[in-house]
Amino acid sequence: MKAITYSTYGTVPDLSLVEVPEPKVGPGEVLVRVKAAGVNPVDWKLAAGYLDPILEVRYPVIPGWDVAGVVEAVGPDTFDHAVGDEVYGYVRKEWVELGTYAELVSAPVRTLARKPRELTFEQAAGIPLAGLTAYQSLTRVGLRSGESVVIHSAAGGTGSFGVQIAVALGLRVIGTAGAHNHDYLRSLGAEPVLYGEGMAERIRELAPEGVDAALDFHGDGVVEILQSLVRQRDRVVSIADYEAAAKGAHQLWVRPDSADLAFLTELADTGRLTVNVEHALPLRDAAKAWELSASGRTRGKIVLTV
Ligand SMILES: NC(=O)c1ccc[n+]([C@@H]2O[C@H](COP(=O)([O-])OP(=O)(O)OC[C@H]3O[C@@H](n4cnc5c(N)ncnc54)[C@H](OP(=O)(O)O)[C@@H]3O)[C@@H](O)[C@H]2O)c1
Numbered sequence: 001m002k003a004i005t006y007s008t009y010g011t012v013p014d015l016s017l018v019e020v021p022e023p024k025v026g027p028g029e030v031l032v033r034v035k036a037a038g039v040n041p042v043d044w045k046l047a048a049g050y051l052d053p054i055l056e057v058r059y060p061v062i063p064g065w066d067v068a069g070v071v072e073a074v075g076p077d078t079f080d081h082a083v084g085d086e087v088y089g090y091v092r093k094e095w096v097e098l099g100t101y102a103e104l105v106s107a108p109v110r111t112l113a114r115k116p117r118e119l120t121f122e123q124a125a126g127i128p129l130a131g132l133t134a135y136q137s138l139t140r141v142g143l144r145s146g147e148s149v150v151i152h153s154a155a156g157g158t159g160s161f162g163v164q165i166a167v168a169l170g171l172r173v174i175g176t177a178g179a180h181n182h183d184y185l186r187s188l189g190a191e192p193v194l195y196g197e198g199m200a201e202r203i204r205e206l207a208p209e210g211v212d213a214a215l216d217f218h219g220d221g222v223v224e225i226l227q228s229l230v231r232q233r234d235r236v237v238s239i240a241d242y243e244a245a246a247k248g249a250h251q252l253w254v255r256p257d258s259a260d261l262a263f264l265t266e267l268a269d270t271g272r273l274t275v276n277v278e279h280a281l282p283l284r285d286a287a288k289a290w291e292l293s294a295s296g297r298t299r300g301k302i303v304l305t306v
Contacts (some may be wrong), residue, residue: 003102004286005060009049015287023098023106030081031073032107035121037100038066039302040129044290056095064100065092068115068124080109088115090128090256101286103306113261116268123275126301130157131264133239133254135165140250141213141235145170148211150203153218154190155181157301162215163188168272174206184299200225216241223247276300
């Protein structure tokens with residue numbers, strides 16, 4: 001099969017489309033014929049070596065953790081999905097090696113759920129990692145219907161899902177973004193606020209009584225600012241500030257979870273979650289996709305089509 005691979009760490013790694021052996025499919029796994037692979041900032045951060053202290057990497061690496069596709073084979077004693085099922089998932093395994101930027105990926109069933117019916121494979125491939133991050137961040141701080149939340153960096157992959165899921169859960173959402181994204185945030189159901197100098201004051205004007213929780217989806221040292229806006233300091237989550245726990249906030253690392261992903265399927269099936277695919281590029285253009293992702297300007301998601 002064809003796959004994108006790299007064989008050393010590097011900020012601009014050599015991403016080649018090469019012929020590699022088809023993956024084996026073990027007990028508790030299914031072989032997925034990849035229709036689309038989602039691109040996440042962690043893909044190029046991993047390739048640059050930034051996660052070397054915590055993640056085991058075996059070369060050559062096929063990058064990518066997000067997939068949408070069709071089950072082509074099932075492993076021994078595996079009943080969760082059948083051949084022909086349309087699935088999607090955040091296929092993070094025990095170590096980094098056989099990812100989703102490929103024609104086939106072998107996926108543990110614990111990482112998969114049924115693909116949302118109303119979404120294309122490209123849209124579905126954009127959901128798992130970022131959608132699960134957003135949902136698990138909301139549940140980590142125990143948000144309930146009627147409460148309010150600030151989402152910092154609300155127009156990116158994680159932010160776009162955070163806004164939609166929070167709205168679906170009955171929350172009031174204040175989302176930060178550049179001015180060019182404010183109409184987009186309104187279309188998702190958030191009240192937009194410009195980030196940068198004066199952000200806290202602008203949020204206080206909208207919510208003088210404070211907010212119930214805040215989610216940092218950017219990691220540029222805003223945790224303390226968010227803590228000053230919430231009524232309870234421990235109801236702040238950051239996914240990108242590695243000092244967040246030391247500051248008394250929750251530092252979240254998204255986990256593959258079929259039940260959480262099935263919840264996102266249900267939101268999509270009932271029209272409450274969609275995906276703005278800003279760029280859909282062919283698999284061979286993975287390097288271009290990483291350049292676009294690293295620019296930090298993605299509205300919604302970038303995906304690779306296979
Ligand atoms: N810990 C975890 O489990 C986990 C999971 C997922 C992601 N992450 C990390 O979280 C971060 C966000 O991920 P993502 O997938 O959402 O990224 P993304 O889709 O690339 O985010 C792009 C968004 O960032 C916004 N942005 C750029 N500069 C900003 C600033 N100074 N302040 C606020 N927003 C800004 C942009 O909005 P504007 O154009 O409006 O500025 C753009 O819409 C990344 O660092 C990623 O590695 C961590």
